[in-house]
Amino acid sequence: MKSHHLLAILIAALLMSLIAQAEDRGVYRLPPDARQALIEMKATVRHGSLGGDFIAELTPEQVEKLRSWGFEPDQLFASIAEEMEVFRHLGGTDEFHTYDQMRNDFYAYAAAHPDIAQVVALGYSIENRELFAMKISDNVAVEEDEPEVVFWGNIHGNEYTGGELPYLYALYLCNEYGSNPAVTQRVNNNEIWCIPMINPDGRVHGQRNNMNGVDLNRDFGYQWDGWGGSWYPFSQIETRTVREFCLASNITLSTTFHCSGDVVFYQWGYSPKVAPDYGVIFRVGQRYANAATYAFENSWADYETHGELLDFVYGSQGGLCYTVEVSSSSSMVNQTFARNQAGMNIFCDLAGEGLHGSVMDAGTGQPLYAAVWISGSAIPSYTDPELGDLHRLVLPGAYNLKVWANGYVPQTINGVNVSYGAPGQFQAALQLGTGEYAFMVTSANQEDPNNSHNNATHPAYALGAPDGIPASLGSGGFIVLDMGEGHEIVNGPGNDFTVTEAIFAQDPNPETYRVYAGDAYNQNSLIGTATGTASFDLESAGVNSTRYLKIVDASGSSPNLRFAGMDLDAVTVLNSAAPSATHEPISQIPVAPEGFAVSVAPNPFNATTTIRYQLPVASQIKFEIFDCSGRRVEAGLTRMAAWQEAGIHELRFNGSSLASGIYIYRLEAGAFAASAKMMLLK
Numbered sequence: 001m002k003s004h005h006l007l008a009i010l011i012a013a014l015l016m017s018l019i020a021q022a023e024d025r026g027v028y029r030l031p032p033d034a035r036q037a038l039i040e041m042k043a044t045v046r047h048g049s050l051g052g053d054f055i056a057e058l059t060p061e062q063v064e065k066l067r068s069w070g071f072e073p074d075q076l077f078a079s080i081a082e083e084m085e086v087f088r089h090l091g092g093t094d095e096f097h098t099y100d101q102m103r104n105d106f107y108a109y110a111a112a113h114p115d116i117a118q119v120v121a122l123g124y125s126i127e128n129r130e131l132f133a134m135k136i137s138d139n140v141a142v143e144e145d146e147p148e149v150v151f152w153g154n155i156h157g158n159e160y161t162g163g164e165l166p167y168l169y170a171l172y173l174c175n176e177y178g179s180n181p182a183v184t185q186r187v188n189n190n191e192i193w194c195i196p197m198i199n200p201d202g203r204v205h206g207q208r209n210n211m212n213g214v215d216l217n218r219d220f221g222y223q224w225d226g227w228g229g230s231w232y233p234f235s236q237i238e239t240r241t242v243r244e245f246c247l248a249s250n251i252t253l254s255t256t257f258h259c260s261g262d263v264v265f266y267q268w269g270y271s272p273k274v275a276p277d278y279g280v281i282f283r284v285g286q287r288y289a290n291a292a293t294y295a296f297e298n299s300w301a302d303y304e305t306h307g308e309l310l311d312f313v314y315g316s317q318g319g320l321c322y323t324v325e326v327s328s329s330s331s332m333v334n335q336t337f338a339r340n341q342a343g344m345n346i347f348c349d350l351a352g353e354g355l356h357g358s359v360m361d362a363g364t365g366q367p368l369y370a371a372v373w374i375s376g377s378a379i380p381s382y383t384d385p386e387l388g389d390l391h392r393l394v395l396p397g398a399y400n401l402k403v404w405a406n407g408y409v410p411q412t413i414n415g416v417n418v419s420y421g422a423p424g425q426f427q428a429a430l431q432l433g434t435g436e437y438a439f440m441v442t443s444a445n446q447e448d449p450n451n452s453h454n455n456a457t458h459p460a461y462a463l464g465a466p467d468g469i470p471a472s473l474g475s476g477g478f479i480v481l482d483m484g485e486g487h488e489i490v491n492g493p494g495n496d497f498t499v500t501e502a503i504f505a506q507d508p509n510p511e512t513y514r515v516y517a518g519d520a521y522n523q524n525s526l527i528g529t530a531t532g533t534a535s536f537d538l539e540s541a542g543v544n545s546t547r548y549l550k551i552v553d554a555s556g557s558s559p560n561l562r563f564a565g566m567d568l569d570a571v572t573v574l575n576s577a578a579p580s581a582t583h584e585p586i587s588q589i590p591v592a593p594e595g596f597a598v599s600v601a602p603n604p605f606n607a608t609t610t611i612r613y614q615l616p617v618a619s620q621i622k623f624e625i626f627d628c629s630g631r632r633v634e635a636g637l638t639r640m641a642a643w644q645e646a647g648i649h650e651l652r653f654n655g656s657s658l659a660s661g662i663y664i665y666r667l668e669a670g671a672f673a674a675s676a677k678m679m680l681l682k
């Protein structure tokens, strides 16, 4: 008891010191030429240099360092607390709606408009406040085949107007529905989410960061790099809540509101590289900026940031997302709302353009959570897991699609035509089939220690089957890959997964890396270290199953190369938790007694492999191999005795007369059995 008590005091003291540190930061003005210095120290910048000078929150250490580099930071406020006090005296926050007012209004409006409005608590903050959202749509209780449009506010708690806009927009939609035909159309055709406070604690305490002193808009996983005090990708409960909301939705179009400025920012925040979908990103964002009479700028050009929401929604999820900087003035809220309302209306009108489709299982007709790649883009988007529907904005043109879900044969659909006012429609029905691979990028840091922005690859290149196209991790970088719900890698006979490194002319040498297992937020179990393509066994780390793998570059390679670091091509799941692709049911496998073991090596193989098994006692043996459609494979097996002595036995399998793909073996030995997948790669 006592030691627990002491521990609690220690933790409290630690938390207090963290908060004290956060409050130690002062507010400073710096000239545009301080950009590189601020980036090097990962400083928190409120206004980038597109607005003239930088306004930065700096610790005393950072101020000292800047002075030693020849800069003279101009102190505006000695501390955040002092700034808040001054702001309060000016009547700064009085005209904004509080957390309680907004939340109560949302519940009251939803009660008054039950057909179109629902309040959802997406999750809870550190201090247990709701991350409340209003979902607005016709038949709001029913998940419909509609684009999802999301307006986020107050990821920075002290950027008050940023929270007002989603709040006011939700009320406007409720009030005008049924009487204003344009509003009625927008609500009928979309699923609109208004989420005023991603950071409700910060909003209540009037501070930028959450209660751990972490800048939530640096905590997202896509090209995360430890900025803003972030501990690791998705280290905070608020950003985890947002991630989980994104995974349960398929966001077509979204904005995240900040203060201050009159500008719409587009990807990327982390790099000056042009985003793969820049055509549609420009067209759609420019429409918003025009409607709101805002400037339209590249986020990186304003200031470099890592781990931002806009990079995550687009880079990891394939949805469009813009950062909109609005006036911070409380006396201008109505005017600011009018300008952004015009932009939000345009977004609700545009979300129905582009590609619309649905993906299902060809056998059962059930909707599938699938990845959809379109010609011309390196970044897939994902169907809504509930209905299997997909809505992706694209420019008019003809598109070739590749649709894929784990355990299914990828389907290619060519020549889907999109024109203005006429979305391109597609329907995919996937056949059960071969192959389970990494499905989604959870986090990535293609580490770029010299900030050269030379890396020519995208994290999404690591998804799906091996194709020779690498996601180069950078020098010391990492990626966290999600196999998808129900497709966890499990510890089975032999190796459980293969990491494939791409070998290509510009970087022909295999490189060293480490592989970890864990959940979406912590990957601490080291499975192994390898150089080049290698297979791994979860058993070696005592891990039973993992949905996520973290692959960390350990090549020590030079950082400035275009393909620096380990060149990850794919992760192939050899032992999966998914129901086997075979249609012939595999009977329950009793727990094997001590000493019963099966391994297959090599796996994947071309074209022969060896199945080794150990029998603890003399047993009646039955060995069979099935292809992915459940047919028993007769060819390629060596003859074996039906009754075998205790000990180690070997069996050769020759797949030279068979097609590439997944095969499932099943070994029965007396009362127990084992089965697992083998992959023939020719």
Ligand SMILES: [Zn+2]
Pocket: 156, 159, 257, 258, 259
């Ligand atoms: Zn902000």
